[in-house]
Amino acid sequence: MKTPEERQTAWIDDALSPEERAAFEAGQPDLSALQAEKVAAQQLRSLLQKTFVPATLASPDFFNHGIMEAIAKEEAATAKPSNAGRGLPWFLQIGRLAWAGVALMAVAALLTANMIPFGESGPSFDAQAQVEEMKVAEPGGVSAVAFYATSSDLTVLWIDGMEYVPASHALN
Amino acid sequence: MFASHPLVNPDLEENELVARSQRGDHAAFNELVIRYRHKAYAMIYNMVRNEQDAWDLAQEGFIRAWKSLPRFKGDSAFFTWLYRIMTNAAIDWMRKKQVAGFKEFDDRVAELEADPTSVLVPKAVEAPEKQMRNREIGERIQAAINQLSPEHRAVILLKEVEQLQYNEIAESVGCSIGTVMSRLFYARKKLQVQLKDLYENT
Numbered sequence: 001m002k003t004p005e006e007r008q009t010a011w012i013d014d015a016l017s018p019e020e021r022a023a024f025e026a027g028q029p030d031l032s033a034l035q036a037e038k039v040a041a042q043q044l045r046s047l048l049q050k051t052f053v054p055a056t057l058a059s060p061d062f063f064n065h066g067i068m069e070a071i072a073k074e075e076a077a078t079a080k081p082s083n084a085g086r087g088l089p090w091f092l093q094i095g096r097l098a099w100a101g102v103a104l105m106a107v108a109a110l111l112t113a114n115m116i117p118f119g120e121s122g123p124s125f126d127a128q129a130q131v132e133e134m135k136v137a138e139p140g141g142v143s144a145v146a147f148y149a150t151s152s153d154l155t156v157l158w159i160d161g162m163e164y165v166p167a168s169h170a171l172n
Numbered sequence: 173m174f175a176s177h178p179l180v181n182p183d184l185e186e187n188e189l190v191a192r193s194q195r196g197d198h199a200a201f202n203e204l205v206i207r208y209r210h211k212a213y214a215m216i217y218n219m220v221r222n223e224q225d226a227w228d229l230a231q232e233g234f235i236r237a238w239k240s241l242p243r244f245k246g247d248s249a250f251f252t253w254l255y256r257i258m259t260n261a262a263i264d265w266m267r268k269k270q271v272a273g274f275k276e277f278d279d280r281v282a283e284l285e286a287d288p289t290s291v292l293v294p295k296a297v298e299a300p301e302k303q304m305r306n307r308e309i310g311e312r313i314q315a316a317i318n319q320l321s322p323e324h325r326a327v328i329l330l331k332e333v334e335q336l337q338y339n340e341i342a343e344s345v346g347c348s349i350g351t352v353m354s355r356l357f358y359a360r361k362k363l364q365v366q367l368k369d370l371y372e373n374t
Contacts (some may be wrong), residue, residue, distance in 0.1 A: 003350070006350050006353040013356075040364055044363055044364060045332045047313055048329070049332065050306075052333040055217035055226065056214075057230075060210070063205075067202075071235060
């Protein structure tokens with residue numbers, strides 16, 4: 001406590017030791033004025049405590065839910081890029097390559113069997129393929145299209161937008 | 173009702189809950205929120221005086237606390253540390269909001285406006301006689317509080333309403349104990365000047 005303001009505040013709040021208090025009071029030319037300050041501070045405290053009564057938090061469970069949900073979302077958002085980036089485990093990277101390779105080979109096979117004409121009776125893709133789009137509930141916008149060529153009895157699964165293969169589906 | 177957050181033993185010591193939270197245990201942190209949500213909300217509400225803003229700020233404060241938990245060393249009580257986050261959030265909000273009638277308040281201005289040697293002797297405040305009178309008093313006090321800077325408002329409310337000690341306020345606001353006492357001195361003076369007629373008429 002250095003400044004007069006600090007010492008007076010401590011005196012008003014009864015935060016001085018007996019020695020400090022005695023020294024402070026001894027240095028005051030008008031102790032009654034100081035007593036009046038103390039009364040004023042007490043009045044103010046009383047008014048503030050009457051005005052600022054503790055507010056009640058409505059729907060406390062929902063309050064918690066919002067916090068925990070926000071934390072979970074942020075953690076999911078920060079975790080995803082690291083899995084898809086350079087820190088990806090080696091087996092997931094291999095799995096990713098394998099998936100891409102399988103998809104490319106399947107597309108090549110499909111093109112060979114259906115898109116390249118083999119004479120007049122060769123089946124056309126449009127006529128003999130069934131196309132179905134599967135919607136995947138993945139925030140990253142992954143979509144998948146399955147082609148089934150009846151002539152060659154071949155199914156192709158084309159996955160678009162997949163940045164990584166879930167660990168449960170990784171090739172080991 | 174919100175069963176997605178697994179429960180932890182509510183009898184766990186705070187230190188254990190903090191340690192678990194620091195290791196990423198959501199359930200432990202959920203329990204900490206349960207323990208302190210009412211106090212945190214009430215403290216922020218007193219500063220911002222708006223339920224929705226207080227709700228949002230308290231939630232943001234807890235989320236900030238979760239992110240900062242790895243840096244919490246336990247040098248102070250967890251709640252004091254949490255209070256600091258909440259207080260900072262409220263002060264930031266008040267600065268941005270620039271509430272009506274607000275003007276920048278610093279100690280130099282305060283020294284000019286509130287003469288430390290002045291003596292304000294309020295007449296005895298009698299028990300409020302009527303509800304309307306109480307409401308009027310409340311509005312006057314709120315208006316006077318709004319004239320304080322966010323920092324002075326925080327200090328006076330933490331001291332007089334939350335009844336924190338100087339060191340706890342210093343920890344919460346992030347300043348020295350001397351600064352707390354100085355701010356208290358000038359905030360009180362300022363309020364007493366603003367509320368002088370209220371004292372005299374009650």
